[in-house]
Amino acid sequence: MQTTWAYISNYFIYSAMAVFAISFVAHAFETAFAVRAPEKADVTQGNLLVKTLDYQRTEKAARIATAMMILGFILLLGGVIARGLSNKHVPWGNMYEFSITGALAFTGAYLAALRKYDLRWLGLFISLAVLLTLGTAITLLYRDSAPLVPALKSTWLVIHVVAAIISGGVFLLANVVSGAYLYLDYKESRGGRPAWLTRVPTLEVLDQLSYRLVAFVFPLWTFAVIAGAIWAESAWGRYWGWDPKETWAFITWVAYAAYLHARVTIGWRGRRAAWLCILAGSTFLFNYVYVNVWGTGKHTYSGL
Amino acid sequence: MSEKIEVPELGAVGLARYLWRQLTSMRTALILLMMMGIAAIPGSLIPQRITNAIAVRDLYDSNPNLARWYDRFYLFDVYGSPWFSAIYILLFISLIGCVLPRTLEHYKAMKAQPPATPRNLSRLEHHQEFKADEKALENAALWFAKNRFRIKRDGDSISAEKGYLRETGNLLFHLSLILILVGVSFGALFGMRGEAIINVGERFINVATTYDTLSFGKLTSEKSLQPFEVKLDRFNATYNPATNAPIDYKAWVTVTENGISRKQILKVNQPLTFGNTRVYLQANGYSPVVTVRDSRGNVALQGPVPFLPQDANLRSIGAIKVPDADPPVGFVANFVPTNQRTSGQGAISVFPELLDPKLLFSVWQGDLGLNSGVPQSVYRLDTDKLRKIGLGSVKPGETFTYPEGSITLETVVPWVNLQVVRDPGKTYALWGGIVAVLGLLSSLYGRRRRIWIRKVGDSVEVAGLAKNEAPGLQAEIQAFVAAVKGDK
Numbered sequence: 001m002q003t004t005w006a007y008i009s010n011y012f013i014y015s016a017m018a019v020f021a022i023s024f025v026a027h028a029f030e031t032a033f034a035v036r037a038p039e040k041a042d043v044t045q046g047n048l049l050v051k052t053l054d055y056q057r058t059e060k061a062a063r064i065a066t067a068m069m070i071l072g073f074i075l076l077l078g079g080v081i082a083r084g085l086s087n088k089h090v091p092w093g094n095m096y097e098f099s100i101t102g103a104l105a106f107t108g109a110y111l112a113a114l115r116k117y118d119l120r121w122l123g124l125f126i127s128l129a130v131l132l133t134l135g136t137a138i139t140l141l142y143r144d145s146a147p148l149v150p151a152l153k154s155t156w157l158v159i160h161v162v163a164a165i166i167s168g169g170v171f172l173l174a175n176v177v178s179g180a181y182l183y184l185d186y187k188e189s190r191g192g193r194p195a196w197l198t199r200v201p202t203l204e205v206l207d208q209l210s211y212r213l214v215a216f217v218f219p220l221w222t223f224a225v226i227a228g229a230i231w232a233e234s235a236w237g238r239y240w241g242w243d244p245k246e247t248w249a250f251i252t253w254v255a256y257a258a259y260l261h262a263r264v265t266i267g268w269r270g271r272r273a274a275w276l277c278i279l280a281g282s283t284f285l286f287n288y289v290y291v292n293v294w295g296t297g298k299h300t301y302s303g304l
Numbered sequence: 305m306s307e308k309i310e311v312p313e314l315g316a317v318g319l320a321r322y323l324w325r326q327l328t329s330m331r332t333a334l335i336l337l338m339m340m341g342i343a344a345i346p347g348s349l350i351p352q353r354i355t356n357a358i359a360v361r362d363l364y365d366s367n368p369n370l371a372r373w374y375d376r377f378y379l380f381d382v383y384g385s386p387w388f389s390a391i392y393i394l395l396f397i398s399l400i401g402c403v404l405p406r407t408l409e410h411y412k413a414m415k416a417q418p419p420a421t422p423r424n425l426s427r428l429e430h431h432q433e434f435k436a437d438e439k440a441l442e443n444a445a446l447w448f449a450k451n452r453f454r455i456k457r458d459g460d461s462i463s464a465e466k467g468y469l470r471e472t473g474n475l476l477f478h479l480s481l482i483l484i485l486v487g488v489s490f491g492a493l494f495g496m497r498g499e500a501i502i503n504v505g506e507r508f509i510n511v512a513t514t515y516d517t518l519s520f521g522k523l524t525s526e527k528s529l530q531p532f533e534v535k536l537d538r539f540n541a542t543y544n545p546a547t548n549a550p551i552d553y554k555a556w557v558t559v560t561e562n563g564i565s566r567k568q569i570l571k572v573n574q575p576l577t578f579g580n581t582r583v584y585l586q587a588n589g590y591s592p593v594v595t596v597r598d599s600r601g602n603v604a605l606q607g608p609v610p611f612l613p614q615d616a617n618l619r620s621i622g623a624i625k626v627p628d629a630d631p632p633v634g635f636v637a638n639f640v641p642t643n644q645r646t647s648g649q650g651a652i653s654v655f656p657e658l659l660d661p662k663l664l665f666s667v668w669q670g671d672l673g674l675n676s677g678v679p680q681s682v683y684r685l686d687t688d689k690l691r692k693i694g695l696g697s698v699k700p701g702e703t704f705t706y707p708e709g710s711i712t713l714e715t716v717v718p719w720v721n722l723q724v725v726r727d728p729g730k731t732y733a734l735w736g737g738i739v740a741v742l743g744l745l746s747s748l749y750g751r752r753r754r755i756w757i758r759k760v761g762d763s764v765e766v767a768g769l770a771k772n773e774a775p776g777l778q779a780e781i782q783a784f785v786a787a788v789k790g791d792k
């Protein structure tokens with residue numbers, strides 16, 4: 001039973017994908033063309049030309065890339081809202097709906113962070129990640145829009161899912177930053193960054209940034225888990241039952257608590273902290289993919 | 305081993321103190337925290353008795369050796385196992401041992417005045433010096449008061465501090481974890497949980513005998529059941545005609561408590577509440593209402609018999625046992641709410657609502673074994689010692705006759721499974737959760753910082769220091785300096 005709104009939603013999602021693709025190309029263009037060979041031949045190191053990065057040259061492309069990202073966000077938002085209208089409930093009934101909302105949150109987290117930090121070097125990865133998510137969602141996970149099963153009809157579900165999806169978006173952003181840290185750390189330890197990465201901030205900045213992101217959303221994630229418990233209490237008569245999904249939410253929580261402790265109280269920095277951050281983020285991803293798709297608990301609403 | 309391990313000569317008290325210090329150290333806590341996360345993993349990969357008893361039984365059938373090994377390490381009951389309990393109990397002892405002394409210390413620090421102004425301010429961050437008039441210190445004190453800094457004045461200098469909320473929040477957060485654990489334990493010790501199947505038109509009375517299953521916490525018993533009654537007036541389940549998925553379950557009930565009755569609606573996310581006890585709508589199915597007559601024409605059984613759903617379209621199985629018939633008979637039956645009109649054998653339901661209900665059964669005669677003392681499932685009939693005397697099916701209003709009697713399907717009523725849960729600890733756990741979030745917010749976003757000002761001749765010196773790299777101190781000091789200069 002597809003309603004008009006469900007079709008409209010699909011058009012929005014397809015348009016958003018097209019726009020994200022343009023954004024990806026623009027990001028790739030500006031990254032590639034900002035690199036240039038020196039005019040003077042004597043700037044060589046051994047036999048290699050030392051390339052430099054001059055992204056003044058590609059400022060226009062960067063602006064287009066960001067504008068496309070914003071447009072994509074708006075279209076995606078339209079798609080998610082239309083999907084909700086198609087059944088008059090929040091669009092979180094199955095994996096497809098979780099994925100498009102997750103992509104929305106991820107883009108939103110990036111755009112929000114962009115207002116404070118110049119993160120445009122990340123845009124290439126962000127647009128690619130969003131494209132992959134949406135592509136997987138629409139090809140593999142797509143399900144016709146359908147009403148929610150009774151257990152999902154709850155205000156606390158809405159609150160819980162909003163908090164969990166936002167937390168997830170920011171956790172993944174922190175993972176990307178930590179991954180960038182590790183990659184650059186590796187590159188720098190053997191001679192230096194490739195030219196196209198010279199505008200990525202210093203290692204210290206990345207290190208701080210991933211910590212800030214985690215510290216910023218950890219309370220929200222805590223709240224998401226509690227809201228989920230309140231919902232479970234009203235739907236199933238117990239607020240905690242060690243269902244696989246709950247267990248992994250708990251593991252994620254413990255992993256990030258350990259990360260914060262390691263940083264704040266033991267003073268871990270740099271490589272070790274980045275690995276711990278990625279480990280914690282992986283537990284979140286694991287929960288999302290494994291437990292939703294293959295798990296057997298009460299939470300398996302993936303519709304697959 | 306030539307190396308001598310250094311054992312401090314401690315004696316029992318000293319050793320205890322040494323162990324206590326080790327246990328309550330940050331490193332131990334962190335390791336325990338990690339261990340708890342890791343220890344939770346197997347429970348999400350291996351089926352657990354509390355959530356999926358059937359899968360555990362299946363594993364016992366398919367791979368008994370592995371299952372026995374799992375059981376030896378409590379891998380089917382991870383979250384109640386001694387090793388899981390050991391980890392979290394140690395963690396919480398560690399937490400208490402660390403947080404309580406820190407709370408006392410923090411309390412003292414909050415009541416004390418900020419430390420005196422350092423001799424040499426120019427070595428500190430954000431240092432600046434500028435000309436100012438007589439009123440500089442007064443202006444500074446006013447600004448500090450307005451911005452709720454705590455200050456210590458001596459002579460020509462003021463030392464001010466703000467942001468204790470950070471440490472307060474941090475302590476509150478850790479204390480709240482203890483509160484959550486208290487709540488969880490309270491629920492486990494004093495709670496109860498039970499289930500009962502109630503047909504539409506029937507009454508649920510909260511006494512032990514009404515329940516199909518019932519279990520109590522370690523420190524409580526049947527006497528603690530609250531007196532209340534719930535009569536199921538009507539039940540309605542609606543399904544999506546395209547996907548057969550449920551859309552809504554709704555039960556109309558009459559609740560009687562302390563002699564007063566009221567009408568209420570019970571839904572999946574909308575339990576009934578009686579103090580700490582809540583009643584949940586958990587599952588639903590159908591009870592064929594049958595009349596069984598025996599060989600002499602007497603009514604040997606009349607009433608609804610709950611059947612157990614087997615799939616999403618509510619094909620259900622059940623057993624109708626009639627020990628009082630002459631001779632005793634039993635029926636092994638299938639019930640389908642919407643019968644599939646195919647020639648194939650077996651019963652298939654194509655929709656969960658009662659569009660074309662049909663009861664299909666085989667009739668058995670002999671000693672049903674109900675008095676043998678061996679517990680039997682109400683949904684199954686043990687046919688080992690019985691003789692099959694018939695095979696048939698009926699729709700509502702129809703009667704099937706076999707040599708020793710007859711069965712009539714009068715009508716079909718829905719039943720619901722009520723889950724009754726008492727959890728006296730959940731309020732504590734909830735408060736623990738609320739405090740945890742608030743504590744985290746003030747701990748992670750709070751900024752602790754100090755600002756000093758000293759008058760030297762006709763100019764003043766200002767400096768600031770932030771713990772944990774609090775951002776924004778620069779701007780705050782700018783505002784402070786403006787206030788000291790008397791700029792509006």
Ligand code: HEM
Pocket residue numbers: 218253254256257260261264265328329330333334337395398399400402403474478481747748
């Ligand atoms: C014996 C056990 C524990 C001790 C001694 C302890 C102690 C501490 C200390 C000293 C801080 C640093 C506060 C600061 O410098 O601002 C901290 C932060 C934190 N702790 Fe614990 N903690 C313990 C257990 C736990 C547990 C079980 C959790 C939760 C799973 C937890 C979660 C956190 C979090 C999320 C923070 C970060 C908050 C912040 O940065 O202020 N802690 N803890």
